[in-house]
Structures are given as structure tokens and as C-alpha cells.
Amino acid sequence: MRIQCLLFLLGGILVASAVHLPGVPVDFNLSDSVLSAIADDVAKQLEEGYITLIKTGVETPEFKRITAQLAQSHSKKDIFTKNMVDLEPRDNFLMCTACRSTMRVFMRTIREEDGELHGDNAGDLMKWFALDVCDRLNLQTKEVCEGLLEFFMPTVEYIMRNSEMDAQSFCSLFMEYSFCNTVSNPDYNWTLSVDTSGGATGPKSNTPLESPSDFKICQLTDIHHDPLYEPGSLASCDEPMCCQRNKDTVEGTSEAAGVWGDYRDCDLPWNVLESALSHVAETQKCDFIYQTGDVVDHMVWATSEEKNKEVLTKVSNRITEVFPDVPVYPCIGNHEPHPLNLFSPEGVPTDVSTTWLYEHLYGIWSKWLPEETKETILKGGYYTVSPRSGFRIIALNSNDCYTDNFWLYHSGTDKIPQLQWLHDTLLAAEAAGEKVHILTHIPAGDGTCWSVWAREYNRCITRFRDTISGIFNGHSHKDEFLVHYSDDGYPVGIAWNGGALTTYSYKNPNYRVYAINEESYDVTNHYTYIYNLTEANLNPDKDPEWFLEYDFVSAFTKDLSPAGIDKLLDNFADNPELMRKYWRYRVTSADPQVNGGCDRNCLAGSLCRAAVNINDRTERCVELRERLFIALDNEGSDTPSPSTPSPSTPGDDDDDDDDNDDGGSASLTALSLTSIIALVLTMRFSF
Numbered sequence: 001m002r003i004q005c006l007l008f009l010l011g012g013i014l015v016a017s018a019v020h021l022p023g024v025p026v027d028f029n030l031s032d033s034v035l036s037a038i039a040d041d042v043a044k045q046l047e048e049g050y051i052t053l054i055k056t057g058v059e060t061p062e063f064k065r066i067t068a069q070l071a072q073s074h075s076k077k078d079i080f081t082k083n084m085v086d087l088e089p090r091d092n093f094l095m096c097t098a099c100r101s102t103m104r105v106f107m108r109t110i111r112e113e114d115g116e117l118h119g120d121n122a123g124d125l126m127k128w129f130a131l132d133v134c135d136r137l138n139l140q141t142k143e144v145c146e147g148l149l150e151f152f153m154p155t156v157e158y159i160m161r162n163s164e165m166d167a168q169s170f171c172s173l174f175m176e177y178s179f180c181n182t183v184s185n186p187d188y189n190w191t192l193s194v195d196t197s198g199g200a201t202g203p204k205s206n207t208p209l210e211s212p213s214d215f216k217i218c219q220l221t222d223i224h225h226d227p228l229y230e231p232g233s234l235a236s237c238d239e240p241m242c243c244q245r246n247k248d249t250v251e252g253t254s255e256a257a258g259v260w261g262d263y264r265d266c267d268l269p270w271n272v273l274e275s276a277l278s279h280v281a282e283t284q285k286c287d288f289i290y291q292t293g294d295v296v297d298h299m300v301w302a303t304s305e306e307k308n309k310e311v312l313t314k315v316s317n318r319i320t321e322v323f324p325d326v327p328v329y330p331c332i333g334n335h336e337p338h339p340l341n342l343f344s345p346e347g348v349p350t351d352v353s354t355t356w357l358y359e360h361l362y363g364i365w366s367k368w369l370p371e372e373t374k375e376t377i378l379k380g381g382y383y384t385v386s387p388r389s390g391f392r393i394i395a396l397n398s399n400d401c402y403t404d405n406f407w408l409y410h411s412g413t414d415k416i417p418q419l420q421w422l423h424d425t426l427l428a429a430e431a432a433g434e435k436v437h438i439l440t441h442i443p444a445g446d447g448t449c450w451s452v453w454a455r456e457y458n459r460c461i462t463r464f465r466d467t468i469s470g471i472f473n474g475h476s477h478k479d480e481f482l483v484h485y486s487d488d489g490y491p492v493g494i495a496w497n498g499g500a501l502t503t504y505s506y507k508n509p510n511y512r513v514y515a516i517n518e519e520s521y522d523v524t525n526h527y528t529y530i531y532n533l534t535e536a537n538l539n540p541d542k543d544p545e546w547f548l549e550y551d552f553v554s555a556f557t558k559d560l561s562p563a564g565i566d567k568l569l570d571n572f573a574d575n576p577e578l579m580r581k582y583w584r585y586r587v588t589s590a591d592p593q594v595n596g597g598c599d600r601n602c603l604a605g606s607l608c609r610a611a612v613n614i615n616d617r618t619e620r621c622v623e624l625r626e627r628l629f630i631a632l633d634n635e636g637s638d639t640p641s642p643s644t645p646s647p648s649t650p651g652d653d654d655d656d657d658d659d660n661d662d663g664g665s666a667s668l669t670a671l672s673l674t675s676i677i678a679l680v681l682t683m684r685f686s687f
Contacts, residue, residue, distance in 0.1 A: 103167035147301030207561035221474030222500035258537030293333025293441030
């Protein structure tokens with residue numbers, strides 16, 4: 001189907017999000033139906049203007065007005081540097097409007113026999129249309145738009161020709177966290193076959209305490225090495241990622257990239273990776289290393305198979321050189337493929353298949369993994385291995401849940417096989433008396449993790465809660481955790497997020513060390529190491545001073561069982577100072593964040609992020625948020641200050657979900673709501 005093809009190309013522009021920071025569902029106080037109707041009204045007018053332009057070449061005055069107003073109604077860079085769930089209401093409004101209008105244009109011009117995009121030779125017109133939308137709506141620079149469209153076109157055209165998804169279903173699934181979600185497609189609401197011989201009858205609360213006999217697992221995640229990073233280059237550019245160009249004009253100024261990384265939208269220079277690996281090797285005894293995805297940088301409009309392979313190989317080789325005797329267990333991040341985010345199912349043509357990536361990853365991972373992992377890695381980028389008797393590791397490709405992975409729109413049932421394999425592997429582990437660690441890049445509660453996939457994944461977590469001893473994530477660039485709850489509300493699992501080695505964006509580099517019980521394989525403590533980026537760049541000729549930022553037990557609680565961490569969430573809600581402490585560590589004590597302070601919505605967003613494991617289930621979040629607001633009111637003031645850390649710094653593109661998303665009931669500000677209504681009325685009166 002060509003109808004959605006161009007929208008997919010546009011989607012590549014609209015959602016080529018570099019960090020894919022994590023968040024919780026947004027449910028504006030203004031009813032979803034009202035917001036949806038407003039967006040639909042604007043979308044219909046935009047649709048008519050484009051149909052006229054395509055058919056006659058004429059730009060009507062109304063069309064010019066509406067596109068000019070939309071171009072000025074959103075924040076340009078956030079659409080690329082933030083995950084959609086973390087965008088401001090005005091940006092969500094633009095996304096929904098653009099999705100609906102472009103889809104309708106494609107439907108009318110492709111499905112109709114005399115439509116301009118009907119037939120097999122419409123590629124040039126499709127590309128023109130997508131670039132025109134990008135330019136008119138001021139989405140990004142021409143370089144970025146052209147690069148993304150060039151990359152995505154073959155894949156999305158294949159998907160659209162072989163998909164039955166309609167426009168409304170597409171936009172609903174694409175933005176299922178928001179008011180844009182108005183349709184539930186039955187083809188995308190399946191259930192997994194889960195063994196019913198066990199299940200949660202209460203909270204899981206039997207995790208042992210930390211002991212001197214515990215062994216250590218070191219976690220490196222979201223390395224995002226940028227091979228083009230140039231100290232002294234421009235760190236504040238228009239593109240989604242900077243610190244590569246214009247050194248001659250900004251070197252020596254505040255706009256210049258630091259030697260040891262940069263807080264702004266810049267990825268990791270090689271010297272920082274070397275420093276981190278050296279510090280781990282010199283100060284830690286890692287029995288295992290978990291590398292939980294995203295080795296490739298955020299220059300999403302200029303990737304290639306060759307470039308990605310080179311970075312993946314170079315990083316994996318260096319880890320092996322520094323840790324020649326330490327077993328390493330990796331999993332796939334969303335930035336590994338070219339084009340970004342695209343992970344194909346089996347059986348598709350070679351020119352749109354992800355097989356090249358799976359083959360390359362097995363090639364560089366085979367020095368760490370046994371040969372029996374080859375079959376599933378080549379099939380879908382996942383595997384299982386038993387490094388010790390009684391202990392099993394399962395590494396998933398969680399991009400099966402990622403709504404930015406366009407192959408999801410090819411067929412939702414394509415995503416069942418890996419989850420069924422997970423279930424069957426856990427069932428076999430249970431029968432063998434094994435304990436299991438799960439490695440997966442994208443947290444299940446992330447706003448762009450498809451809720452159906454997350455729901456069925458959570459059923460596996462619940463069913464095998466006594467077998468699963470640990471879950472380890474990345475992706476969010478936050479030092480955080482996530483509680484998994486059963487359908488009955490019992491805490492049954494904890495997903496630990498290792499933060500990120502990259503500084504992208506507004507964070508200090510960090511890595512994580514876990515204490516693991518030798519018998520139960522439960523996490524009994526974890527230790528986070530960072531260096532202060534400001535201080536490091538003030539001493540460019542000196543190695544950064546890595547230090548222990550905190551250990552979890554000393555900072556928060558000795559009880560790391562799901563029940564214990566769930567109780568900790570209650571303590572966070574009732575004790576704002578403790579919640580501020582958690583927030584500060586969550587953003588790696590980065591100076592721009594700390595200096596800005598953290599208001600009530602920021603704190604509530606961070607708290608809810610830990611309590612939502614399926615993005616459309618927010619009951620626990622709502623309860624905790626209400627308690628936190630009461631506690632803040634009882635303090636007498638929630639005014640941010642430098643001693644009250646917060647991410648609300650001007651220009652802060654990282655944090656993010658917490659500022660504008662408080663877990664299910666964030667309200668549009670009077671200003672933003674007024675702006676939207678004024679925009680709609682102006683458009684209506686112009687016709």
C-alpha cells in the first residue's frame with residue numbers, strides 16, 4: 001500500500017528521536033475527545049490545502065496561512081531530541097495534526113485510480129511531498145530531512161505496499177500514549193499463550209541482603225560513541241546532534257564542545273570511553289559485563305551500514321582488549337541498525353532486511369557467546385546463555401515493542417515469536433531450577449513501548465517472578481528503576497536502568513556496578529560511578545576524576561525486593577526531600593539539571609516513571625502523585641532552588657518527561673491551551 005508510505009517517510013523525520021528518553025502516559029485534563037477534535041479539524045484543512053497543491057500546483061492563501069501558523073506553533077529541535085511522550089502539548093498537537101493530515105493525503109492520492117501517487121512510479125513525488133511538509137512546517141534542516149527520507153524510503157514503501165493498516169489506526173498506534181489515540185485495531189491486540197500453573201498471589205518480598213560473598217556485574221549502556229566528535233566545535237547547532245563542525249568560528253567560546261564531552265546535544269568522544277573502561281578495569285572486579293544497547297551515535301540522518309558496523313566493531317574490540325577474561329553479554333539498542341529503529345521480521349527482501357545487522361552482531365559477539373546463540377541472533381537479535389550452573393541470561397531485542405520501529409506497522413503479529421520464545425525459555429528455566437537475568441534495551445513502561453507488547457511481556461514477568469532475579473535496561477539515559485506489577489497490583493519484579501555513558505543530553509557520564517547474591521542471583525545493591533563534566537572540561541589535559549556518586553542501599557533502602565522497592569515509592573511520595581534525592585541521582589547530578597531545581601510536576605514525573613510498567617496503566621502513578629502533592633503542600637513551598645534539584649533549565653532537552661508529564665494527568669497550561677484554540681479559530685475564520 002502506497003497510502004501510508006509517505007507518512008512513514010515523514011514519520012522518519014518526525015520521530016528520528018536521538019535519546020528516546022523514557023516517560024509515562026499523558027492524559028490532559030482537557031478531555032481527549034476535545035483535543036482530538038481540534039487536531040482533526042486542523043488536519044482536515046491542511047489535507048485540503050495539500051490536495052489542491054498536488055492536483056493544481058496552486059497554493060491557496062488559506063493553505064499558506066495554516067502552514068505558516070503550524071510552522072510557528074512548535075519547538076523545532078525538541079521533535080528530534082526528545083521522545084514524543086516527552087514533548088510539550090503544542091508539539092504533540094503538531095505531531096497528531098501532521099500524522100492525520102499526511103495520511104489522508106496519501107490515502108486520497110494513492111488509492112484513487114487517478115491519484116497522483118497511484119502506481120509504481122510515484123517515488124519522486126512522494127519524496128517531494130515529504131520534503132515539502134518538512135520545510136513548510138519547519139521541522140528540521142534540509143540536510144536532516146533529506147538524509148532521513150533517503151534512508152527510510154525503501155523500507156517504508158515496502159511496508160506500506162504490504163500492510164493493511166489504515167490511517168487512523170496508524171496514528172493511534174504511533175501516538176498511543178496521547179489524545180491522538182482514537183482507534184483500537186483488533187489485529188494489534190493479541191494475547192500470548194502463557195502457562196497457568198503458577199502466578200502471583202502476593203508481592204515478591206524474599207530478596208536477600210547484601211553480603212561480602214556477592215559477586216559483581218558491571219553495566220555499560222547507551223555508549224553512543226560519535227567518531228566525528230571534535231573538541232572545540234559548535235555544541236549548540238540546529239541539527240539533532242552537534243559537536244562536530246564549525247570549530248573555526250566557536251573555539252574558545254561558551255558554544256564550543258568540551259574535551260571530555262558536552263552537556264548539550266552531543267555524543268561520546270573516544271577518550272571518554274577509554275577513560276570509563278580504564279576506571280572500571282582499575283577499580284572494579286567485574287565477574288560479568290552487561291552492555292545493554294545503543295553503541296551507535298545520534299547522527300540519525302547520516303548513518304550507514306558501513307559506519308554503524310565500524311563503530312560497533314571498534315567498541316566491542318576495545319571492551320575485549322580491556323577485559324580479556326571477563327564474559328560480556330550484550331543486547332541490541334534502537335540505534336544499532338541503518339536506518340535508525342528499523343528491525344525487520346524474517347522473510348522480507350534483502351534490500352529492506354535487518355539480517356545484515358544480525359549477522360554482523362553475531363560476528364563481533366561470537367567472541368563472548370557460544371555457537372548455540374547463533375540461530376536466534378540471526379533470526380531476531382535475541383539469545384539465551386547459561387554462564388553458570390543454575391543461572392541463565394536472556395537477552396531480548398525489545399525493539400519489537402518500539403512504536404518508532406516501522407516494521408511494527410507491517411504486522412503486529414510479527415512481534416509474537418520472540419515473546420513466545422521468552423515464555424518458553426523461562427518455562428524451561430523454571431523446570432531446571434535456574435535463576436534468570438533479562439537484558440533488554442527499552443524499558444517496558446516507556447511511552448513508546450507498544451502497550452500490547454508490554455502487557456504480554458509483563459504477563460511473563462508475573463508468571464515467572466520466582467525464576468527472574470533481575471531485569472536490566474538502558475535507553476532512557478536515566479539512572480533509575482521500574483517496578484513491575486501483576487494485574488492484581490502486586491509488585492513482582494524490578495527493572496534496573498544503568499543510565500548512560502554518553503552525556504547526551506545534560507548528564508554526567510556514568511556506569512553501574514551491581515552486587516549479586518551467589519545463590520538467588522538477586523540484586524542486593526548497586527553502585528553508580530560518574531565524573532563531573534564541568535570540572536573535567538576545566539582541566540582538559542587531566543583525566544576526569546571518576547567517583548562513587550552513591551550506593552543504593554546507603555542512599556535509600558536495604559530491601560531491594562519488589563515489595564521493598566514498592567514501599568520505597570511510598571516513602572518517596574510522602575517525603576519530598578527523599579524524592580529530590582532520588583531525582584538528583586536519576587539525572588547523574590549534572591550541573592545544568594541541579595542548578596535548575598525540580599518543581600512538583602518534575603518530581604511527580606520521576607516518581608511515576610518508576611511506577612508505570614505498561615504505558616496505559618497508571619493507577620499506581622495516580623495514587624503516588626496525589627500523595628506527593630499533599631506532602632509538597634504540607635512543606636509550605638515547592639519553589640525550586642539550587643538545593644532542590646530540577647531539570648527545568650532553559651535549553652535543557654533531556655529532562656524531559658518529568659517537566660511536562662506527571663504520569664497521566666498533566667494539564668495544558670492556560671497559555672498553551674489558549675494558543676491552540678486561537679490557532680484553530682484563526683484557521684476557521686480564514687476559510
